[in-house]
Amino acid sequence: MIGENGLPGGLDRVEFVSARTNGRRSVSIAGTLPLRLLTHAEEKWWLPRAYYALLDQAGQVEKNLFARARICSRCGAQGPYLGGWRTxxxxxxxxxxxxxxxAEFTPYTGHLRGVAYGQMRARKLRADDYLCRVCQSxxxxxxxxxxxxxxxxxxxCASCNTIEGMxxxxxxxxxxxxxxxxxxCGRCRSERTLPPRFHAAVAQLHLEAEARHASCPVQLHVRHQDTxxxxxxxxxxxxxxxxxxxPAVEAHELVRVFVDQVLAAEPPEARVPGPRAASDMDART
Known part of the structure; x- marks a missing residue:
């Protein structure tokens, strides 16, 4: 609610400044705290013209940076607004x-499948020699x-790593x-399983596809409630x-069926490991 003096809740200027700056998180304008520059006159609040122009310039600089960050540095193609091509x-x-x-980075072909993570770190094999296995971009x-x-x-890449984990x-x-x-993961493949946090999700996908309630026309709205x-x-x-x-036993079986279906749909070259991982590591070190 805006009071007679133009500020929320009928606050005066001193109360307004205190309410916006004394909390755990200060509220800012364009990343700054210009509240001391506010002047009340003619029943309006005013900012100095120079400061107003500075805020406009900051906005334009930010807009230009976003535009530049969208242009491929190799071919000049224009990418998504939120910088999805940043690498x-x-x-x-x-x-x-x-x-x-x-063209710049090497596509990963699964040739290190089965190598222990500790060995990768000890041998100092560089992940940034490769293209991201997930997004491929x-x-x-x-x-x-x-x-x-x-x-x-x-x-x-860092983005796909965060998405996969969270x-x-x-x-x-x-x-x-x-x-x-x-x-x-070679053991996940051989044991026909997935990490435990995905087991409930596989069961949920199964229920979405198979669960029915007599002749009820209402569409299922499956949501995981508890484990x-x-x-x-x-x-x-x-x-x-x-x-x-x-049941947990049934969920494990659903996971096995899910993985079997995925592996059956793989192209032949993806069903077996590539060249022996140790040879590849020796060649790179």
Whole structure:
């Protein structure tokens, strides 16, 4: 509510400044705290003209930087507004479109499958020699590995590494490139499994595809509610009055079936490891 003096809640200037700066997080304008420059006159609040012009200049500089960050440094193509083409290099971040990144960095072919993560670090093999295994459009920055079994998976960029570790499991499993990356772990492949945090997501996808309630026309609204030692509990309707539990044993079997389907759809060259990993490491060190 705006008071008679033009400020929220009927505050005067002193109260307004105190309310905006004494909290745990100060509220700023364009990254600054210009409140002392405010002047109240003629029932309006005023800023100095020079300061107003400075804020305009700062906005224009930021706009120009965004525009420059969208241009591929190799071919000049224009990329997405939010800088999706930004990739790290030895001289800092640059903008490179997916085709130019593919030509600049080596695609990962799974030839290090089965190598322990500790060996990768000891041998100091560089992930940034490769293209990101997941997005295939940015330079990799780290070697991702399976936290359950330890083997290295593949080189990924910082963005994809964060998404794989913190993204919503059921959304990640809908992306073929993410599932293929998870199965770069040799033990996950041989045991036909996925990391535990994805088990409930596989059960959820199964319920979305198979669960039915007689002839009810209402579309299922499957949401993971809880995980216990016995299994995974799901709400199957937005009212939360229809719940179903998938026992842990059944969830493991669903994961095995899910992985079998993924592996069966792989091209022949992806079904077996490439050249012996030790030879590759010796050649690079």
């Amino acid at each position: 790290p290099t030895t001289s800092g971040y640059v903008t490179m479109c997916p085709p130019c990144s593919g 940015s330079r990799a920055s780290v070697w991702d590995h399976c936290h359950e079994h330890d083997p290295v998976r593949s080189p990924v 993204g919503t499991p059921e959304h990640l499993l809908r992306r073929e490139e993410v599932v293929a990356h998870l199965l770069e 216990t030692q016995a299994g995974h509990v799901f709400d199957l309707h937005w009212t939360k009055k229809w719940r179903q539990e998938v």
